[in-house]
Amino acid sequence: MLGPVEAWDGDRRVDVGHARQQCVLAALLVDVNRVVSVDQLLDRVWGQDVPSRGKGNLHSYMSRLRTALAGLRDVVIVHRSGGWVVEVDPDRVDLHRFRGLLALARSNPDPGDGLAAVEGALALWRGEAFTGLSTPWAEAARETLAAERWTAELERTDLALALDRHDALLPELAARTRQHPLDERLAAQYVLALARSGRQAAALSHYQQVRARLADELGADPGLPLRDLHQRLLAADPAVPAGRSAKPAKPAKPAAGTAGTTAGTTTGTSGAPRQLPAPPRSFIGRADELDALTAALDDVPAGAVVISAIGGSGGIGKTWLALHWAHRHADRFPDGQLFVDLRGFSPDGEPMPASVAVRGFLDALGVDPGRVPTDPDAQSALLRGTVVDKRILMVLDNAADTNQVVPLLPGGDSCTVLVTSRSRLPGLMTAHGARHLNLDVLTDEEARVLLARRLGAARVAAEASAVDELVGFCKGFPLALGVIAARAHTHADLPLATFAAELRDLGLDALADSDPAASLPAVLSWSHRALTAEQQVVLGLLATAPGPDIGLPAAAALTGLSAVRVGRALRGLEQASLLTRDARGRYSAHDLIRAYAADTARERPEDERIAALRRVVDFYLRTAHAADLCLDPHREVVPLDSADVTPHSPAGTAEALAWFDLEQPCLLAAQQTAAAHGWDRAAWHLAWVLTTFHNRRGHLAEQLVVCRAGLAAAERLGDPSARLRVHRLLGRTHAALRQHDEAVGHLDRALALAERHEPGTRAHIHQVLAWTWARQGDDARALEHATRSLEFYRTLGNPAWEANALNMVGWYAAQNGEHDRAREHCRAALELHRRHGNPEGEADTLDSLAYIDHRTGRHEQAVGHYRQALALFRDIGNTVQVGDTLEHLGHPHAALGQHEEARAAWEEALDLFRAQERADEADRVRRELDALGAGG
Template identity: 75%
Template sequence: MITDERSVVGELRVLGPVEARAGDRRLDVGHARQQCVLAALLVDANRVVTADQLLDRVWGARVPLRGKSNLHSYVSRLRAALADLGDVAIVHRSGGWVLEVDPARVDLHRFRDLLARARSAPEPAAGFGAIDEALGLWRGEAFSGLDTPWVVAARDMVDGERWIAELERTDLALRLGRHTDLLPELAARTAEHPLDERVAAQYLLALARGGRHAEALAHYERVRSRLAEELGTDPGAALRDLHRRLLDAEPVGTVEPVTPQPAAVVPRQLPAPPRSFIGRAGELAALTAALDDVDAGTVVISAIGGTGGIGKTWLALHWAHQHAHRFPDGQLFVDLRGFSPESEPMPPAVAVRGFLDALGVEPGRIPSGPDAQTALLRGMVADRRMLIVLDNAAGAAQVVPLLPGGRSCTVLVTSRSRLLSLTTAHGAGHLDLDVLSHDESRDLLARRLGADRVVAEAHAVDELIALCNGFPLALGVIAARAYAHPRLPLATFAAELRDLGLDALADSDPAASLPTVLSWSHQALTAEEREVFGLLGIAPGPDIALPAAAALTGLSPARAGTALRGLEQASLLTRDDRGRYAMHDLIRAYAAGTARDLPDSARRRALRRVVDFYLHTTHAADRLLDPHRELVEPDPAEPGGEPQPLADTAEALAWLDTEHRCLLAAQQSAAAGGQHRAVWQLAWNLTTFHNRRGHLEEQLAVWRSGLVAAGQSDDPAARIRVHRNLGRSHAALRQHDEAVRHLHQALALAEEHDPTNQAHIHQVLAWTWSRGGDDGKALDHATRALDLYRTLGNPAWEANALNMVGWYAAQLGRHDRAREHCRAALDLHRRHDNPEGEADTLDSLGYIDHHTGEHAPAVEHYRRALVLFREIGNTYQVADTLEHLGHPHAALGQVDDARAAWREALECYEAQDRPDDTARVQALLDGLATGGPATG
């Protein structure tokens, strides 16, 4: 219980079971997960704990699918449970929560405050009272009943603080002459820690002051013998001096308790700095900013993350040597061997012992227990200005025992794992390392090979940089080989890398072999993570989102997400701000190599599932974009390849924009895997999107692949669709002869028994002849299409044909016929809810109005068309309609409005890489500027 001069109406506890009390009543703070949320907030009371930090503290690496939702629920229940305490609030702030409370009401913070008072007390009695009260706050094991990784790390740290407090309380009790009361407690403690010299000295002193000199001398002999047998050492100087005094029968009433003080050894353990260090200006600045925070009195741990070979150790050492002068008490360094082919990761106790040796602690006075050794290390560095570099850590559990206990040290941790619990539990700053830039890569090669050689073979250097893609170890391997063979052209090394891929970066020295370095990270993965890693190496596309990864792997989204996070933690995978996962090209090549270890059937099923996922989701997106389009149902999806749900047109467009490169790659994967229907159906489902976004080259490419796939099929309807869409794709790029050839092939296949496709083909032929400059033939084909559509009973298709007839009639100056057909089309489109058809027709009516002198109605039609085109995301047509809109504005003398429309059209054309359209609109703007003709 907390005792203080202030009235405490309620208290919050973590030094035992996590609980809250109002007076004598224990408040219900829920089950273990909810208690863990409370503990996480209490440890950082009055400081923001982000949602991500809480997720990590409560679930570690196994965050459930609805983790954030559960978290909000837990916080809400805790708010209600804590309401009875008064003046305690959980407040949402800055992406997380703050538990606002007087620290004196939290036993952990009260414990630490009392320890600080004890250490600064002028008299032993006052110090003893404060430290006795601090230890009285404990109610068993800290965070009792909770066992997440964060809780375990936090418990270890707090237990270390308790152990030091117990030793300090004993020292103060001895100074106050309470040796008789201490004897039972010290007897038990010496039995539990038989090699701890501080405990032994306290026991000897208590025995001697109680008149039991013989027992004291006998206990010293037992300690000496055990140290010799188990550690091969003698007692330390302080304990030996106390023993000498006892032998000489000196009065012990004035002998102070033995508090071991090491010699003022200043360790200088940093390895030599890297000679060829290049770039990393931003990262170096970030580390210096962290050091400046340390100067301001804040403990900062910078955890440098990144995959093997990315340059973590080089960065840490380069920065450490630059700033060594700011650490007058020394620098400690240890390779924790977290990823080593030769041994298991170094146990933290081994690293602690190495640091104690480096700090000059006599072997005989190093306590035997790892907890006691860790406590000794923290105490020794607590007030010293030191740099501690923990290189190549396997995980946070290996790092936490090595963290200092004071506020004056800076720690650099490098690891292939992201060590999120260091961030959540210890406030570590995280620094991810990316690849080197093109210029930095060139500088690295120039420094190793000489500027003259790099300049003389600039083309080969550019190819090497591109093939290594900024990966420092890969560049270093190539540079070393080229340096060793100065007469060989760099083009030779580029050819080897191009032809052999990752194998060209293998080396007999494991540390200089990129495949070997990556294998060390691979070995540390779980079996499921290794399988996911391999499948990601052969997945179509440059990156992947969680739903597609779940389809690829055949795992549930929750399990797939756990595996992806594991690979991200291992720095084998990166996640961008859109939540998409990607690999460096060389890591992907290694992953693809590991996929060969999987059964052929497993690889085939994985690729079929992910292709089906992309195909079926694209089909659903296309139906949202154009529900009136001819329906082509894909084959049923493989189990696990079901589509991602899409809510509306905006979500469909956003998904297609994001996944576009993956969809193109998925089509190639389907072709390689013999999924011929999927190949042309992916092209089909992408057509509306490609048209709206102006992806004309991609449209032609997917339909060319579709033609090859349709050739493997005996389905005439597939071949008709492929030739029809190939014709339209050629026409879009103004490749008229090729367009007409494919369209006539499609028409010949359709003329026997397919009036629907005949209508569609005539419609495309109309558009093709118009783009070829023959509006008369265009009108003929549009009219034939309209006649066929009227027999099919599809009003949406009939409306499209009416608009086409109207448009081509307008191009030939037949404005009355044009207006009649377009108005009929507009009525049909509105009645059948076809916003794209409505927008097309409004654009046609704007053209007709403008060319019949009705400029104000033309402006209105164009503006309404623009609204609809923007709503459905047809950016290609938005640009055309903006150009059209400028003409009636100019005709009305609305020069500023015309200029604004054409400037926006110009920006759109430039963004869509439409040079002819760009030049035409630029000429219109120039005409406005000079007062020349600006209407059309």
């Protein structure tokens, strides 16, 4: 399979060249119709031994392969951005045809058709996969494909046994069991074939051989399927020798109002109840959760009943997890497994009374109806007494609350209870020691595997982009994925892109269905119906709020409720599994739950919803205003409009930075909301108050976005004061991004507006112009603008601003070689900054003095000044300046011969520049480190 590789067209086969060229084609064919990057191809074909001209060799091979395949119909190799792709019908590639035939067999209920498909798949194998390729990727792929082939062989045997072909299989199975003596599935097939051939003694003997070998070599007993087959043989179960024709009948559905509504009250051959519904066929992932449930069972102290409560929103897969785990560990509960759907959240009305579930369990346990008392408490006591000292598993599915569960809890210390509920059931954890397990969404990879299992790997691989869109929309929500998979399976003639388009056009409505159990909106409505009126309002408003999540103060502003009331509502929504709260105390909802809640919010009056949005936007703006002043108390203040909200007031620089770090996504979304509703003053004010934070953290891309939105809002207002300030912000941001022409254009417009409307602001604009020209490398022009800025500041009577201008003049004088003038201005600036308590200005000036010291040969003094500046920049959280100062510090260290100190400073600066995506600065520091290494 895929080796040796030959391309084909009908019966005509085409030689594609030597071994390495074949390997290149094989590496592409594994992912037909999907781009394989150049790096992936190099890794697949050469592993760690990529030749020096690996990419050139790869291009050469591609050219030859294109020539070799040129005569084939509908097969082409295409170069796309970042890599290469083979465009071909997957059924023309043996690997994908193999997988497609297996998927077809697994989905076909007829064993004859299934067997034909599996045999067709196995017939495609022509030897070992990827012959001649010994890279780590190829070896891993070979191992995976060998496992797939072995699974197919076992499935072929299962289907043949289902068709009563045991006699023909015996020789083959005997040989295989000698080769794979520890494979329990193979052992079960051999035991079954022996029994059906009338050789019960040989079947029982082989089971004992396998059991002994497992114990000797692995220290383990056979698994449940093999042990169950052994017990059926001992009990002379007629279904074992009779083959497919004796398949047991499906149990009848019990009458309404009885426990075990999914599987009736069936019992096993021993009389123990076996009520578990069939395990889910499409179960995927959840390894950590399964391990946690098993750990709860293994770690329980003596004298305690194990209670695990699986929580999560409707459709998240709680029941599937419970059933999968229960079937996997059924052998640990030999006295039976009980199951009941408590209908805590269902379309049928009220939850099942606990007394009804208790009576159903008593019936399933074989209690004489004449012994059952009429009092519900007495019935619960009888249940506890009946199961005491028995090893029984109780699965209580879809519980409404703790009160519904408690009457069903067993007595003694031998039973295990598994509860699923959309509620967190805090009472069960507090009073009964339940272990809570919250279920989250599937990963993207798990979602793709789920779709592949339901729809077939070939179909999923053929429409990779549509699958990506489906997975992206569902965001790991199992019920949503299940709805899509069911529809796509039903309409196999439609491309998956059709379903992706429906999701784009219809949103959540595309996941609705006439069957409530298969309709995500219906399932979510059952949870919504159980909420209080206030919780419903809060959930709807949260769904419309700007940002991906929300904190308690912002939620209070949004809803207009007190912090105590909204906190109570949020906790209720979290317990109902409609919201999640992270370690930072932030509340959020899955996108599909949020979409449903937003739909419900539209039923409320529009003015109520608009007022809520305005309150939360004002909260974000006013808190950001307060936090901005914490970061830079000497900054020019722009007054805000009055608002009926109580903002949060950060207590100092560290708390202000932490608040900005936490709330930045919500602040960006709040500005978009303000612009969309025509709240233009709020929109441009948000750009203003985010500037200091963005500059200190190096968030230049975000700053550019908010400034552009702020300028659009200012222009709609027609406010020259707002326009000139936002032009100034945009000028600085473009300069920081080294977009000089755009920067100067905005600053010139700001200067023109200032001269006509606010002459006092010219000082700020000249300051930014100085920095902009310096970034362009024109230090003389930068000094001119810095000098103009100082002249204007001295007329404004603001010592902090004057100190900034003094430092700027000193810095650019030093850049122009005027070191005495530079030192004089910087010393004057430092005195003013310290007198007026401006740590950021003090740090900037110390950095300037250090530079002057270094340029004039005073390297020790330079190190001292740089270290003082560095400490101040760290204190105020200015990570951008921390990186710059670390780079500067390395130079006097190097000049003093302190190479290790220089290296440490530059390596830390390099890490910061990379984190801040400052490529030019990172390259410069890397060159400095290289030069240091060469010189050392």
